[in-house]
Amino acid sequence: MSKHEELMELKSALAELKERIEADDAEAIAEGERLQGEIEAKTAEIEQDDKKASLLNIIGKKEESNIMEEKTGVKALNLEYLKNNRGTVQTYIKSATDTVTGPTIPVVSQNVAEIKYNLGVRDLFSTEAISGNSYTFFRMGATDLPSGFDGTTAQGAEKPQIHPTYTPVTAALVKKACHLKETDELLNDAPYLESVVRGRGVYELQKAIEAYLVSTLLGTSGIDVTVNTGISFDNLLKAKMAVETNTGYDADAIIINPADLQTLLLTKDGANGTVGQYLMGGPAYAPYGNGAYGAYLPIWGMKVVSSSAIASGTAIVGAFKACASVITKAGEGFRVEVANQNEDDFVKNMVTVRVEERLLEAVRLPGGFAKVFTA
Numbered sequence: 001m002s003k004h005e006e007l008m009e010l011k012s013a014l015a016e017l018k019e020r021i022e023a024d025d026a027e028a029i030a031e032g033e034r035l036q037g038e039i040e041a042k043t044a045e046i047e048q049d050d051k052k053a054s055l056l057n058i059i060g061k062k063e064e065s066n067i068m069e070e071k072t073g074v075k076a077l078n079l080e081y082l083k084n085n086r087g088t089v090q091t092y093i094k095s096a097t098d099t100v101t102g103p104t105i106p107v108v109s110q111n112v113a114e115i116k117y118n119l120g121v122r123d124l125f126s127t128e129a130i131s132g133n134s135y136t137f138f139r140m141g142a143t144d145l146p147s148g149f150d151g152t153t154a155q156g157a158e159k160p161q162i163h164p165t166y167t168p169v170t171a172a173l174v175k176k177a178c179h180l181k182e183t184d185e186l187l188n189d190a191p192y193l194e195s196v197v198r199g200r201g202v203y204e205l206q207k208a209i210e211a212y213l214v215s216t217l218l219g220t221s222g223i224d225v226t227v228n229t230g231i232s233f234d235n236l237l238k239a240k241m242a243v244e245t246n247t248g249y250d251a252d253a254i255i256i257n258p259a260d261l262q263t264l265l266l267t268k269d270g271a272n273g274t275v276g277q278y279l280m281g282g283p284a285y286a287p288y289g290n291g292a293y294g295a296y297l298p299i300w301g302m303k304v305v306s307s308s309a310i311a312s313g314t315a316i317v318g319a320f321k322a323c324a325s326v327i328t329k330a331g332e333g334f335r336v337e338v339a340n341q342n343e344d345d346f347v348k349n350m351v352t353v354r355v356e357e358r359l360l361e362a363v364r365l366p367g368g369f370a371k372v373f374t375a
Contacts, residue, residue, distance in 0.1 A: 003042060003045055003046050003049065004046065006042060007039065007042045007043065007046065010035055010038050010039045010042060011039060013035055014032055014035040014036065014039065017031060017032050017035075119206055119207065119210050119307065119309075120305040120306070120307060121210045121213055121214060121255055121305055121307050121309060122206075122209065122210060122213060122326060124252075124253045124255070124303070124305060124318075124320035124321070125213070125320050125321070125324050125325055125326045125361070126320075126321050126322075126324070126325040126326070127325065127326050127327075127328070128325050128326075128327050128328075128362075129327070129328050129329065129330035129331075130173075130327055130328075130329065130330060131329075131330045131331075133172060133173055133329075134170055134171065134172040134173065135170070135171055135172075135173070135327050135360060135362065136168055136169065136170040137168075137169055137171075137325075137362045137364055138166040138167065138168055138169070138364065139166065139167045139168075139169050139222075139363065139364055139365070139366065140164070140165070140166055140364060140365045140367075141164075141165035141166070141167060141222070142165060143162055143163065143164045143165065144162065144163035144164075144165065145160075145162050146160045146161070146162070149162070169362075171360045171361075171362065172360065173327070173329055173358040173359060173360050174212065174358065174359060174360055175356060175357075175358050176205055176208055176209050176212065176356065176357055176358075176359070177205070177354065177355065177356030177357075178201060178204060178205050178208075178354075178355055178356075179201075179352055179353060179354045179355070180200060180201055180352075180353050181345070181350050181351070181352050181353070182350065182351055182353065183349055183350060183351070184340055184345075184349045184350060184351050185349075201336070201353055201355035202334070202336070202355055205355050205356070205357070207308075207309070209357065209359070210307060210309040211309040212361070213309070213326065213361055214255065214307065214309040214310050214316070215309075216361045216363070217316060217318075217324070217361065217363060217369060218310075218314070218316070218371065220363045220366050220369075221366065222366030222367060223363075223366045223367070223369040223370065223371055224239070224242045224243065224246060224367060224369065224370035224371065225370075225371050225373075226242060226370075227239045227242060227370060227371070227372045227373075228372075228373055228374065228375035229374065229375070230313075230372075230373075230374045231256070231260045231263075231264075231313070231314075231315050231372055231373075231374075232264075233264065233267070233279070233299065233300075235372050236254060236299055236300060236302075236315065236317060236372060237300050239251070239315075239317035239370035239371075239372045240300055240302065240317055240370075242317075242370045243317060243318060243319055243367070243368055243369065243370050246367035246368070247319065247322075247323065247365055247367045247368045249319035249322045249323065249365075249368050250319060251302055251317050251318055251319050251368075251370070252302060252303060252318070252319055252320055252321060252322075253302050253303040253304070253305060253317075253318060253320050254299060254302050254303070254304050254305065254315055254316065254317050255305050255307055255309075255310050255315060255316040255318075256304065256305070256306060256307070256310065256315040256316075257306070257307070257308065257310050257311060257312040257313070257314070257315070258306045258307075258308060259312045260312055260313065260315060261296070261304065261306045264279075264280060264299070265278070265280050266278070267279050267280070280297050280299075281293060281294065281297055302317065313373060313374055314371065314372070314373045315371075315372040315373070316369060316370070316371060316372070317369070317370045317372060318368055318369035318370065319365075319368040319369075320368075320369075322365070322368060323363065323364055323365035323366075323367075323368030323369065324361065324362060324363045324364060324365075324368070324369075325361075325362045325364070326359055326360075326361055326362075327359060327360045327361070327362055328357065328358065328359045329357075329358040329359070332357070332358060333357070334355075334357045335354075335355070335356050335357065336353065336354070336355050337353075337354045337356075338351055338352070338353050338354075339351065339352055339354075340352075
C-alpha cells in the first residue's frame with residue numbers, strides 16, 4: 001500500500017468518528033487525536049518524499065533537458081514546476097463508503113486573497129465568524145409595557161413588569177462564487193494572474209455580495225418605511241430621527257444610488273436649489289469655501305456610501321454597526337483557488353480560477369434601519 005493510500009485510510013477512519021466526537025465521546029476524541037497525529041506525520045513523510053524526488057529528478061534531468069532544447073529549439077516542459085505548483089493527476093481507489101465517482105481535482109493554490117476593491121457597503125456592518133454551517137441569532141422586537149407605564153413605583157408595591165420580545169432566527173451560510181478560465185501561461189505570469197483574479201473574479205463577486213446584503217436588508221420585515229415621499233436632505237434627516245426614535249441608536253450611514261447622490265451633490269442654496277452655492281461643497285472646496293474639497297461628505301453626520309446595488313429612488317439609512325452583522329465561515333474567508341485538471345483544462349493548457357465566499361447577513365434590530373423612497 002502506498003503512503004498516499006495509507007493517508008486516505010487514516011482520514012477515512014477519522015471521518016467515521018465524527019458523530020461520536022460531536023457527542024463528546026472521550027474514547028472517540030482520544031482516538032481522533034491519535035489519528036490526527038498519524039495523519040500529520042504521514043503528510044510530512046509524503047511532502048519529504050516529494051521534495052527528495054524533485055531534487056533527484058532535477059539533478060538527473062537537467063542535462064537531458066538542456067540537450068533537447070539545443071536540438072529542437074523548444075524549451076523543455078518543466079514537469080517539476082507543474083507538480084509543485086499546479087498539482088498532479090491522482091486517482092484513488094474507491095472504498096465502499098466513498099461517494100466520489102472520479103479522480104480528485106488537484107488544487108494549484110489556495111489562499112485568502114487580499115481584497116483591494118472596497119465597494120463600501122460591507123464595511124458598514126459589524127463582522128463575525130462561525131465554525132458551523134448555519135447561525136441562530138435573536139431579532140429584537142418591540143418591548144411590551146404595562147398600560148400607563150412611567151416607571152414610578154410606590155414604596156413596598158410590586159414593580160411593573162416589562163416584556164422585551166426576541167425572535168430566534170436561523171439562517172444558513174450562503175455561498176457566493178464565480179469562476180473564469182485562462183491559459184496556463186498565467187501561472188508563469190504572477191502579476192497578470194493577480195490582476196485577472198482581483199480585477200475580474202474578486203471584484204465581480206464583491207459586487208454580487210454587495211447586492212445580496214442590500215436586497216436582504218430591504219427584504220427584512222420590520223425596517224421603518226414611513227419616509228416615503230422621495231430622497232431629499234429633509235427626508236434623510238427624518239429617516240435618521242425615525243431610527244433613533246425606534247431604537248435609541250444613532251444612524252451612522254446612508255446607502256444611496258449614484259444617480260440620487262448626484263442630485264443631492266448638485267443641489268444649491270438658492271431658489272429651487274438651482275442657483276447659489278452647492279450645499280455639499282463645490283468642485284474644489286467644501287461648503288461655502290470652509291475647507292478643502294471632499295468626495296461624499298457626510299449628510300446629517302452620517303457616512304455616505306454610493307452603490308449601484310440599490311435602485312435609484314431608494315436609500316437606506318441605518319445604525320449598521322449596532323443593528324446588523326455580516327457572518328462568515330471561520331477559517332475560510334474569501335477564497336481564490338486555481339486548478340488545471342478541471343474538465344479538459346489539462347489537454348488545452350487551460351486553468352480554472354474559482355472565487356468564492358460563504359456568508360450570511362444577520363439583521364438583529366430591523367427598526368435600526370429606515371427605507372427612504374417614493375411611495
